[in-house]
Each structure stands twice: as structure tokens, then as C-alpha cells.
Amino acid sequence: MGYKGKNMEISILLTTYNHEKYVKQTLDSILMQKINAPYEIIVLDDGSSDQTPQILKEYKRKYPRHISLYLRKKNINYPTKNGYFSMSKAKGKYIAFIEGDDYWIDEYKIQKQYDFLEQNPKYSGCITDLIVVDENNNEISEQVYERKENSIYTLEDFRHLRGPGMAISFMARNYFDEEEYRIVYRAARFMADITIYMLCVLKGDIYQLDDKTAAYRYVCANGKGNFNSTQRENIYKNYMITEYWIKLENFMRQYDEKFEFIPMADTIKQIASQYSVRAGLNLINKSTKKGRYFWLYLMCKLLDTNYLLDTKNGKRGTQYSWSQFMREKKPIVLFGTGAVAREFLDKYAWRGNILFLVDNDKNKQNTSFKGFLVKKPEEIIRYKNKVKVLITNQLYEADIEKQLLSMGMKNYYCYCSMQTNRFRNMIANKWLRK
Numbered sequence: 001m002g003y004k005g006k007n008m009e010i011s012i013l014l015t016t017y018n019h020e021k022y023v024k025q026t027l028d029s030i031l032m033q034k035i036n037a038p039y040e041i042i043v044l045d046d047g048s049s050d051q052t053p054q055i056l057k058e059y060k061r062k063y064p065r066h067i068s069l070y071l072r073k074k075n076i077n078y079p080t081k082n083g084y085f086s087m088s089k090a091k092g093k094y095i096a097f098i099e100g101d102d103y104w105i106d107e108y109k110i111q112k113q114y115d116f117l118e119q120n121p122k123y124s125g126c127i128t129d130l131i132v133v134d135e136n137n138n139e140i141s142e143q144v145y146e147r148k149e150n151s152i153y154t155l156e157d158f159r160h161l162r163g164p165g166m167a168i169s170f171m172a173r174n175y176f177d178e179e180e181y182r183i184v185y186r187a188a189r190f191m192a193d194i195t196i197y198m199l200c201v202l203k204g205d206i207y208q209l210d211d212k213t214a215a216y217r218y219v220c221a222n223g224k225g226n227f228n229s230t231q232r233e234n235i236y237k238n239y240m241i242t243e244y245w246i247k248l249e250n251f252m253r254q255y256d257e258k259f260e261f262i263p264m265a266d267t268i269k270q271i272a273s274q275y276s277v278r279a280g281l282n283l284i285n286k287s288t289k290k291g292r293y294f295w296l297y298l299m300c301k302l303l304d305t306n307y308l309l310d311t312k313n314g315k316r317g318t319q320y321s322w323s324q325f326m327r328e329k330k331p332i333v334l335f336g337t338g339a340v341a342r343e344f345l346d347k348y349a350w351r352g353n354i355l356f357l358v359d360n361d362k363n364k365q366n367t368s369f370k371g372f373l374v375k376k377p378e379e380i381i382r383y384k385n386k387v388k389v390l391i392t393n394q395l396y397e398a399d400i401e402k403q404l405l406s407m408g409m410k411n412y413y414c415y416c417s418m419q420t421n422r423f424r425n426m427i428a429n430k431w432l433r434k
Helices: 023-031 052-062 079-089 109-119 155-159 180-186 193-201 237-252 264-274 277-284 290-303 322-326 339-351 377-383 397-406 422-432
Strands: 010-016 039-045 067-071 094-099 125-133 170-173 206-217 307-312 315-320 332-335 354-358 372-375 388-391 412-416
Touching: 010 023, 010 079, 010 109, 023 052, 023 094, 039 052, 039 079, 052 067, 067 079, 079 180, 094 109, 109 125, 109 170, 109 206, 155 193, 170 193, 180 193, 180 237, 193 206, 193 237, 237 264, 237 277, 264 277, 264 290, 264 339, 277 290, 332 339, 332 377, 339 354, 354 377, 388 397, 397 412
Parallel strands: 010 039, 010 094, 039 067, 125 206, 332 354, 332 388, 354 372, 388 412
Antiparallel strands: 094 170, 125 170, 307 315, 307 412
């Protein structure tokens, strides 16, 4: 359907929900844009219960020529359907995206992207750099995407799940098709950025400008902010994202029957270690490539022989599985901050039962490792009868055992895993990469 309006060049799509604290700043950042082409602002409010609708009506009265306002009476809590609805209303040759808690910081943001796309018809979209801010507009160092060096994002990048940034700084050609674009809300309820990039890279590459033109708000509080903010502590976030990728893979196989996301094998390994068999198989069953993923999953279950050795007075005792280890519901202190600790945290930290880490290296003490505080080993004594100690340093395992015994600690275990065993790791990689 493409370019749907003879006199409209740019459609700016704004979605809001309970954004009364921020939406004026958002609207002002849109209206400050210096644009030398016809544009429209399509605003959809998803049934806000605060003063957001009243603020939107006020701006509609002030700028009736530019703003088209849609107010839902009830909140449908389906952000991707809202995005699809807004795109279906866009009359512009190009579309730009923004949410009611984000804002633009460059008054030429839209014009720069418009000029670039007009002069470079081979690109399907143009994105800029951005800053990340907190609830009070303070810039923070949270990393929300990885910048690519050559600034050109291709279908091959999409295959590796490398995205060009956040939708707030994106402008795309309007390729909207009523049927094809249904994948925007069918793939996931809360995530649409990657879907939109996918639909664009099927038409052409995406280019990134160096300019920082947008402020992406990251609110670390329950019930506030965007998907990444609200889902930060959700232990099932990885499962939700994997399900999303599988649905995008299914869609892409209409164009390339062999399409597969390169990181998917590692993702299936994580699913096998983090969730129940029923949950894992339910996820795999959603894929049109379920046969391959089932064998990947099965191999992961067979090869993921993580185990722990119970130690009694310095002597190796019983070998325990992870489930046996977890029956004793005590917080865990990790002794060691190297590769083994990193592996353990990557696989199990989502369970939320890690108290802190300790290390003999003074340079590591009082620092953070994978989001956990590193303390002196002597700190364990304060929690002696309340924690389990897991030795995650295989190089000095025997020395650490003696050290713990000298501290009066008897409730400790040694962590061993598939990934740190070279032979099993070699077998796993051979099968998982087939």
C-alpha cells in the first residue's frame, strides 16, 4: 500500500498510557521540530486512568491541523496492537515512532532523517543515536543497544539479532500492508521494535546517523515505563523473548525456508537449564522448525550435567544435582569471581537466591560482579549457619576448601559444569551446531 497520502510526507506516531508526568515534554519535543514538509501527529491513548487524556485534548485544541487524536475508553493492555492501529492510520510517506514517556532532544531530528531517506532511496529506514534518562530526566549509563561500527544494518545483522537501536529514534518508509503487518501484534504483546526492523530490512538496509536526537526513558520501577523497564526483574523475561524470536523466525521462513536466528542454539540451551521440561517443549512446539529445536533441547538436557560435590571435612562426598542442591532453601554465597562464577550466574542468578560473592583478591573486593557485591571471605562468618557456600574457582578449589574449614564453615559445595569440562563441551558444541 506504501505511500497513502498525496499531500502528507511524515506521520509521527505517539502512543500514551498514564503518562501525565511526561507527556507534555513528549508533545513539546514533537512540536518543536523544524520540518519543511507536510506532517501529521497521530496520537493514541490506551485508556489512561490519570490526566493524560485531558492533556492530549488540550494539545489537540491548540494544534488541530497537525494532531489526530484517538482515545480508547478502556485500556486493552496490548501495546503492539496499539502500534499496528497507529500505523494503519498513517498517511505519510514516512513514519516515526515515539512513546508518551520518551522525548526528542534535537529540533532537527525528523528533518535530518527525512532528508537522508529522500536522498538515499535504497535504505528502508534511518535511525539515530540516543541518550538514556531516568524518571527525572537525568542521563544514565544504561546500555539499551549495541552500536554497529559501520552504521549500516542489514538482513544478516537481523539474522544475528543485532538491532539498530530503539524505535524512538527510528524513521522508516511507510510500507504498511494490512495483512503482512499483522505480525507486529501477533509476534508479541509488548515487543514490536525488532518486528518493525524485520519488516524494513526485508525491503532494504537501515542506516544510522551519528547524531543523538532522542531520550529513551528507563524507569526501574514496577508498573512504570516501557517493556524493558517493567520486565527487568521478571524471571520469565528470557522465555517471553525466546517465544518472540521463534514467531519472527516462523514469519521469515515465508521468504527463506532455511532462516534461523544464529543465537538460537545458545538460547535453547538456556531454556533447557532454566525452565521445566513442559515449559521448554511448549515453547519449541510453537516453531515451524520444531524437529531441529527438539533435538537441540534433548541434547541440552542430556549433556547439561551440572553437578555439585558435597564436601565433608575436606573430603569429597556425594555428587548432587542442581535440584537436590536447591532443596536446602538457604541463600547462596559464591566463592570466586572468575569464568566459573560468571557461568553459574548466567544460568541461575534469575532464581534470585544469590546473597553475595566473595574473593581473596583485594582488588575485586567492594566491587560489583554481574550485579552482585563482592566482599571479603571473612564476611561469610557472619552468615555461617544461614547460607550455603558454593566454590566457583576450580583452579584453587582445594585451597578454598581448607580456608572455609579454618573459618568453621562446613556447609559448602564445589561447582562443576558441562561448560568447564572440555570434552563434554566439545561434544555439546558439535551436536548443537549441526
